[in-house]
Amino acid sequence: MYQHCSLMAWVRAATIFLLRAHVLVGLAQPAQAAPTEITCTNPHSGATWRIAVDYDRATVDSNPARITDAEIWWRDARDGWRYTLDRASGKLTVVLASATGGNFLFDQCRLTD
16 A cells, blocks of 8 residues: 555656756747748839748748848749848848749848838
């Protein structure tokens, strides 16, 4: 009888310890920043659109991205276009590949609102 009670006490104590440890680990995780919205403009037409850059997850509009201090590079999975955003100037280069050689578009993004 006493062995059973001590075993139950040990299981209860271990369960409480694990639950507290789980809570403490969750509190120790750094808060994830929300994706940063950046407005880009086509200088010829004046059309604007927004892109969402998630620095924590290294994505742009949910597409995997390579993010360095100098640039952000990503490929849109829907159309295959490739984007390079210069983080210093805000210049956005879009490469549209095709069998005839492709096209380049040059847009401008406002990195700070």
